Amino acid sequence: MKLWEQNIRKVKPYVPGLQPKEDNIIKLNTNENPYPPAPGVERVMEQMKLDKLRLYPDYDSTELVNELAKEKRVDPEQIFIGVGSDDVLGMAFLTYFNSDKPVLFPDITYSFYDVWCELYKIPYERPMLDENFRIVKQDYYKENGGVVIANPNAPTSICESTEFIRDILEHNQDVVVIVDEAYVDFGGASSIDLLKEYDNLLVVQTFSKSRSLAGLRIGYAIGNKELIEALNIVKFSYNSYTMNTASIVLGAEAVRDKEYFQNTVNQIIEQREKTIQELDELGFTCLDSKANFVFATHKSVPAGKIYEELQKKKIYVRYFNKPRINNFLRITIGTEEEMNQLIIALGEIL
Amino acid sequence: MKLWEQNIRKVKPYVPGLQPKEDNIIKLNTNENPYPPAPGVERVMEQMKLDKLRLYPDYDSTELVNELAKEKRVDPEQIFIGVGSDDVLGMAFLTYFNSDKPVLFPDITYSFYDVWCELYKIPYERPMLDENFRIVKQDYYKENGGVVIANPNAPTSICESTEFIRDILEHNQDVVVIVDEAYVDFGGASSIDLLKEYDNLLVVQTFSKSRSLAGLRIGYAIGNKELIEALNIVKFSYNSYTMNTASIVLGAEAVRDKEYFQNTVNQIIEQREKTIQELDELGFTCLDSKANFVFATHKSVPAGKIYEELQKKKIYVRYFNKPRINNFLRITIGTEEEMNQLIIALGEIL
Structure with missing residues (x-):
């Protein structure tokens, strides 16, 4: 070597x-x-001025942020945009999980969580799902450096209730709790409503599944302004312009067609x-x-x-x-x- | 707090x-x-099938990699693609600079280098440019954890010769040396030819300046296969799909129009x-x-x-x-x- x-x-x-x-x-x-x-995406793409591509994108993805803020009934300052939810989640791990205590997530869940922990040398523990592949909430009552719950969980497809997530939050007010809702639009209950009660909650969603835009790589996080600001500071410490112009403009159009x-x-x-x-x-x-x-x-x-x-x-x-x-x-x-x-x-x- | x-x-x-x-x-x-x-970019954009955007992009950016490999006369395995050269450089810092010794770069240079070091807790030192804003090569002869040279340098605009870079490489064979060539197409001498001699050299370039595509966020690194593989492993440990479909396809077309x-x-x-x-x-x-x-x-x-x-x-x-x-x-x-x-x-x- x-x-x-x-x-x-x-x-x-x-x-x-x-x-x-x-x-x-x-x-x-x-x-x-x-x-x-959505059909409007095609129209906007056809109208996109090529000359615009020679300029750097809007580093705040303002157009897309504003559409999402309206749609989700939150302030624009509560939204962070990334290159798919993987980028958002990876950056969130780097931003929030700097404790010596282990971050907790289930043994069976999205298999990127432990990869990010390994990449950034974040300690972690993986409580087992029960025999019916359900999350055992009591496993998340112990001291930890953060909690990550995919809801619906992948690859199990099972969605826990808002009350279940509330219970996790009640027992974890000193760490950041991430709820990864990549699949929530297909019948699950979103935890966005819990944001008013818990300032340590970050909800992550994506355009890759329900909005048919996997090819444009758009994900986002919603949380209180302080959490989002911390995420933005880390983003601007890595790459000021993660979102390209096409994804910002076409993504915004996709949100408009409810x-x-x-x-x-x-x-x-x-x-x-x-x-x-x-x-x-x-x-x-x-x-x-x-x-x-x-x-x-x-x-x-x-x-x-x-x-x-x-x-x-x-x-x-x-x-x-x-x-x-x-x-x-x-x-x-x-x-x-x-x-x-x-x-x-x-x-x-x- | x-x-x-x-x-x-x-x-x-x-x-x-x-x-x-x-x-x-x-x-x-x-x-x-x-x-x-390039005008072809507009044509390709008009022909782009919207239905393609519902699918994940090609995580290897094959079409773009192949065009660049032809253009730069290297193997496709020697090319790594990222979301602008910032993404490529940020990932390179995380991948290669895991020593206790300081990474070296000039006091006046691209002001993202020290930000990445701070983000990833990489030790660094910044030897001073001389009074004519030239890099003093002897400052880079000491033991270190890696070397980063922007060539042409920014914001000074000055370009050092290939022989200068060769001298830096001769004195730094035990660490990765990154040459950031964001501006090289405007009359500078690229270090790509030195890749045959030095397997620890990584050359980074971008589509944001000479190819008029800042809005699409495309950057790339060229190096020996082992270096590129290490970079890919870290990329796939962060976000499998960093490049969106539009940037891959339109970027490839831009390369074709020499x-x-x-x-x-x-x-x-x-x-x-x-x-x-x-x-x-x-x-x-x-x-x-x-x-x-x-x-x-x-x-x-x-x-x-x-x-x-x-x-x-x-x-x-x-x-x-x-x-x-x-x-x-x-x-x-x-x-x-x-x-x-x-x-x-x-x-x-x-």
Whole structure:
């Protein structure tokens, strides 16, 4: 090993879902939205002046912040924008979690949380979900350096109630509590209403799922002004301009079309319920989903085997070969046509 | 102070140049390119399929990497893409600078370097430029945790030779040496050719200046495969998808149009030389610029005063109220028309 290699940061990265480059596949592995973004986004893109791209973007993402503030009924100073919710969450870990005590999050949850802790050398502990994959709230009553709850949780798809989150907050008033709501628009209860009561709460949401804009990388955090200011100071200490002009302008337009948003979300919820029933008829059990995916296990055929067979048929779902969840498949809810093809393929495999 | 506030990271952020929102201003304060991006960029944007934005971007930015690899005559595995060169540099600091010894960079240079060191708690030292604002290479012969050289340097605009950089590398083979070439396309000598000789060299460039795409946030690093892999591991430990689809596709198109690139760069160089002469006639001295800006001081009128007077005339340049450079103005090279107006305004002020 050369000397300069010794000072390279050692970390084991998060592994995102496969992004196959072949055509004619059914892609149900990264929880993307099967519907295109709101029609207005196309119009705004067509009108976008190319000359604007030679200038630096608005480093405060003002247009997007203002639209979100109206939509969420909070002050613009309560909103922080980032390059997808990963950027927002990663920066939040770096900003808020500088204690010697461990940050707490479940053993089964979004698998980026422990990666950020490793990257920034933040101590952490992972209380186990119970046998029904529910969070045990008492595990979060102990002294800690922060709490992170994905709600709905991933990959379990289960959403806890506002009262549950309130209980976590009641027992954790001396640390920052992050509620990661990437999937909340598909039937979950948001904790945004709790912001009035708890100044140590940060709620994180994304444009990648319910707003069909994974390709533009937009995420945001909502919290009290002091928390948001701290996040902004760290952001401006890393990269003044994280958001590009196209994402700011097109993202704002996506927020404006509330009807399209609600319609596509409703279609996905409807399709999810239909899929759960059809999977049940094939011998699967799905956890109670409030997300745009289901987490399904089959009574007799191993998940790893089904995963491989689906892939041979060019149907991609997500499989985590990890303890406790290695007999589950995480299946994104696609269009009706995609889900019909999935059910047919599963019928053939089983 | 509430208890949760005690664990918030304390850092003093970088302050970017003003981005005034008023119309009819002459903006020469953030080194943007006065010309629009290559015409092909507009065509590609018009053809971009909106439906593509619902999907996550290509996390390897393959199309953009391949175009750059051809252009720079390196392997695709030698290229790392980020959200502007700030993202690339910030991530490089976090990745490579994990020694107890100080990282070295000049006292006068891009003012983000010390901010990243503070953010990530990296020790650093800042050897002084000499009285002509040149880097003293012997200052970089001592034991250290890494070296960062902006070449051309900012805000001085001065470019050191390839032999100078080679000397720095010869004396620093046990640490990573970063050469930040944000401004190199305007007449400087790139260190890319030294990559064959030094496996600890990382060269960083950007699309924000010479390629007129500041609004899309694209930067990149070129280095040996091992260095790039380490950078990618840290990136994938922070945010799998830092680059959005629009920036990848439009950036690749900008690289393809070599003629437009060379023409606009040449026009800026020509305008720079003309501006330097006109400033000279007004009593200014400019340092020897190889950038798309000049660093100018007047023989009798204080820079701070000129800065204020220009702003009253809606002409924005950059003024750093810092020791040693507080009698200089950093003036971006704009169009011929913009520079004519600047010279007229300066004539009136002086």
